[in-house]
Amino acid sequence: MRVLALETSTEYCSVALWQDGAVMDRCEAVGQKHSEVLMSMLDALLKDAGLGIRDMDGIAFGMGPGSFTGVRIACGVTQGLALGANLPVVGVCTLEALAEASGHGKVVAVLDARMGEIYHAAYEKQGGEWIAASEPCLCKPGDAPVVTGERWFATGSGFSVNSEALQARYAGQLHGVDGTVVPQASAIASLGARRLARGEGVDAAQALPLYLRDKVALKTSEREAR
Numbered sequence: 001m002r003v004l005a006l007e008t009s010t011e012y013c014s015v016a017l018w019q020d021g022a023v024m025d026r027c028e029a030v031g032q033k034h035s036e037v038l039m040s041m042l043d044a045l046l047k048d049a050g051l052g053i054r055d056m057d058g059i060a061f062g063m064g065p066g067s068f069t070g071v072r073i074a075c076g077v078t079q080g081l082a083l084g085a086n087l088p089v090v091g092v093c094t095l096e097a098l099a100e101a102s103g104h105g106k107v108v109a110v111l112d113a114r115m116g117e118i119y120h121a122a123y124e125k126q127g128g129e130w131i132a133a134s135e136p137c138l139c140k141p142g143d144a145p146v147v148t149g150e151r152w153f154a155t156g157s158g159f160s161v162n163s164e165a166l167q168a169r170y171a172g173q174l175h176g177v178d179g180t181v182v183p184q185a186s187a188i189a190s191l192g193a194r195r196l197a198r199g200e201g202v203d204a205a206q207a208l209p210l211y212l213r214d215k216v217a218l219k220t221s222e223r224e225a226r
Helices: 034-049 068-085 094-102 163-169 185-197 220-225
Strands: 002-007 012-019 022-029 058-064 089-093 106-114 117-126 129-139 152-155 174-178
Touching: 002 034, 002 068, 002 185, 012 034, 012 185, 022 034, 022 185, 034 068, 058 068, 058 094, 058 185, 068 089, 089 094, 089 185, 094 106, 094 117, 094 129, 094 152, 094 185, 163 174
Parallel strands: 002 058, 058 089, 106 152, 152 174
Antiparallel strands: 002 012, 012 022, 106 117, 117 129
16 A cells, blocks of 8 residues: 655645555655645655655545644645545544654643644554544643543643643653654654555545634734733
8 A cells, every 4th residue: 555645734844655564754844835845845755756646545644733824735735636646535633643653652742832822632552543532622731631640751842832831730640751743744644544544535525624723813902912
């Protein structure tokens, strides 16, 4: 099986090719230039692999949460490619991608959502699959959902930006923290490949982003109130 993956939910842009368990990937910090570099990264990746889009069995994309514009770019490009090549698609939560990349079995995944908020989820690996102990949500760092037990690993930019509040929230429950990690296409590809193999792919028209936040900007009066 061959699966192409795209991830553009943060300031990083990454693409990956999963081929029978082996992964090739590219990742660059591009700021807000995802739309300018994504297609060239995809072309270069496929050229290196000696493959074309019609050689794929499906496409996986980082469905969010994350940057509103970035998530839309990944979803839109996935739809266009999949429609043209008649391929199934699968959206993968960026927080689950953080858990997949962590190398740990109990993970609190947190992305900085700005405006004093975080995107949060907690996962435990059971039978090789991630089970949500806390579903993806948008919240204040001090109101992050509780988790039970100890030996949780914390990952994601939310722990870098909101370290004090989150460390206090999970005092005594964490055995490690890495606040430098961002969602990457390599993890999206691995998770997407498993789902496509189970027949969970959908038609390109059904590809949907996961925003969590309906309002992406504050009025001047709202910012001042905060």
